Amino acid sequence: MILQKDELLNKYIDNELASNELNELNRIISEKPEISDELRSMKFVDNTLKEMEIINAPEGITAKIMDVINRSAKSAKKKVPYLFYSIVTFFSVGILGLVGYGASLSTGESSALSETINNTSKNILKETKIFDNSIGFLSAIFKSKDIYYIGIAITILLIISAFIIIDSHRQIKNKIEHFS
Amino acid sequence: MKHLTDNEIIESVLRGNKGDFSLLIDRYKDKGFNLLRRILKNEMDAEEALQDSFLKAFNNISSFRKEAQFSTWFYKIVFNTGLSILASKKRKLEQQMISIDETFDIGGIDLNVYSSTENRTEYLLNIVDKLPIRNALVIILFYIDGLSLNEISKVLDISLVNTKVMLHRSRIVLKDLLIKHNYQKEYL
DSSP: OHHHHHHHHHHHHTTOOOHHHHHHHHHHHHHOTHHHHHHHHHHHHHHHHHTOOOOOOOTTHHHHHHHHHHHHHHHHHHHHHHHHHHHHHHHHHHHHHHHHHHHHHHHOOOOHHHHHHHHHHHHHHHHHHHSOSHHHHHHHHHHSTTHHHHHHHHHHHHHHHHHHHHHHHHHHHHHHHHHO | OOOOOHHHHHHHHHTTOGGGHHHHHHHHHHHHHHHHHHHHSOHHHHHHHHHHHHHHHHHTGGGOOTTSOHHHHHHHHHHHHHHHHHHHTTOOHHHHSOOTTSOOOOHHHHHHHHHHOSSHHHHHHHHHHHSOHHHHHHHIIIIISOOOHHHHHHHHTOOHHHHHHHHHHHHHHHHHHHHHTTGGGGGO
């Protein structure tokens, strides 16, 4: 009975009462006049809620949000290139080194660096001929004095790459802390 | 200035006109703020959550399906952001998120509100703030934002039937409280 009454009241407010349901509500009200108070209260609830005022967001919130979005977009842009550049730099320098090395072998230029690399390669090739297997090849490489120069160059490249990667991580970390 | 629809603004933002997103902010900031203030009961938290909600919306705007309503999609982000902030602040979330099947009793709080208000309108509006979050949100989304019950059910991630039950139950509770304090006599 109670559930039915409440359901009818809600349907009345939503204007969803069928004619037989409206008759039922009228019958209930005639039997229990206090139900008309409930109906009036329901109407009051509905009307008051319809007129409920919206609370405005603080002044200048649009500019503030756009600023957050712009800063976030900028940091997102920077995030990718740091790692990307470090990898590209490493491989680019490596490839350039190999190209330079190959060029010096073919042209036979007499610059100090190319001569050194040339000698190294000749030594390696010479030793490679003597030791005709992979172990012999590696052994030949490490026997050569000039391998130290190549090692130093690779180490420097690795240190530079590591620095760039660590620096990019530090910057990302700072940004995360700034936002949190 | 030409009035752009939500979808036209979104398309413009996706084409690279990021500044146009401010049109969506202007359109939904007040409604979003209203919801968040009801969830978080605090204007500063609501402002922070509003910024967070718009940032999430901006970052995920490419995943927005144009056949859906932006308002429903955005209110869902707002609702979830509000709830996560509330959970992180450990404000008795379980108590607030009362089950739909349970009836709720705001007995003690009701008396405090009644003693501090001067008329039935003020009383009723203050009581809405004291309803369990989802009940209060159903009322706000229905009456202030003008969302249909179907849209509200999508925002709150509950069934259409439960959404309707919550709206009806909230109205009945509010009506019973008015009668409890004899406010119905003022209609005569």
